[in-house]
Amino acid sequence: MSALEAVLRRTSWSKVTEDAPTREELLPLIAAAGRVADHSSLRPWRLIELRGDDRIALGAAIAKANGDDKPSTKPLRSALLIAVVVSYRKSDKVPHWEQEAVASGVAHTLSLLLDEAGWGVIWRTGGYTRSRAVAEAHGLAENEELLGWLYVGGKPQGKDAGRRKPIDADALLTQMPAGRREG
Template sequence: MSALDAVRARHSWSRVTDVAPTREELLTLVAAAGRVADHSSLRPWRLIELRGEDRMALGKAMAKAQGDKEPSPKPLRAPLLIAVVASFRKSDKVPRWEQEAVASGVAHTLSLLLDEAGWGVIWRTGHYTRSKAVAKAHGLQKNEELLGWLYVGGKPVGKKPGRRKSVDASAMLTRMPTKAQKKTK
């Protein structure tokens, strides 16, 4: 399958089965995802693997952030969660936004690789990513921010992935305005 075919075939899977890639399988895909464009090779990202009881600990942290007594069941929706962390580095050349873009690029590339390898994946974000209780549960440092989690599991047989509308590429890809166009605005 070509990269174009893999990207065109990718879908988010909001429901997955209880099987997940092994750590060894994951390491291979993470190594490939880490090849994204990275100005100055800062590697301003890291990933945290959550399996088993780790997901319950996250559920408790989410409950604490929300002021609930019972752990949130959200982390139990997939057997593997991969926390995506922007780990900002000091740099005179690479601004913070660009470092966050690298971390996001790693996450998206990893989601494509997981999908192409046959796994169901969805990238979940939300207000919990900025919660102190959730940051503490992940062991985040002062220079780090949680960008969300890749929920990973098996693709259910007979189920369809989430729907994604087609992109009107001609509307999204524009040209630089000419001098005449700039004067009319």
């Protein structure tokens, strides 16, 4: 399958089975995803693997962040969650927004690679991703922020992921206004 075919067929799987790739299966995919464009090769990202009771601890942290009495069951929707973390590096050339873009690129590329490997994936976020309780549960350092989680599992038999609306590329690819072009 070409990269174009993989991207065109990518979709989010909101419901997955309890199957999940092993750590050993993840490592080569993460190594490949880490090849995204990265100004100054800062590698301003890391991933955190959450399985088993880690998901319960995350549910408690989400509840604390939201002021709820009961732990959130959202992390239990998948046997494997991969937390996407931007780890800001000191740089005079690379601003924080660009470092966050690199971490996002790693997450998206990893989701494509997981899909190609046969796994269902959805990237989930929420207002609580930047809360203190959730940051503490993940052991984030002062220079880190959570961007969300890739929920990963098996694709249910006989089910489609859902449809994505077609992209009107012509409407989204614009040109510089004529008055601003240098001649």
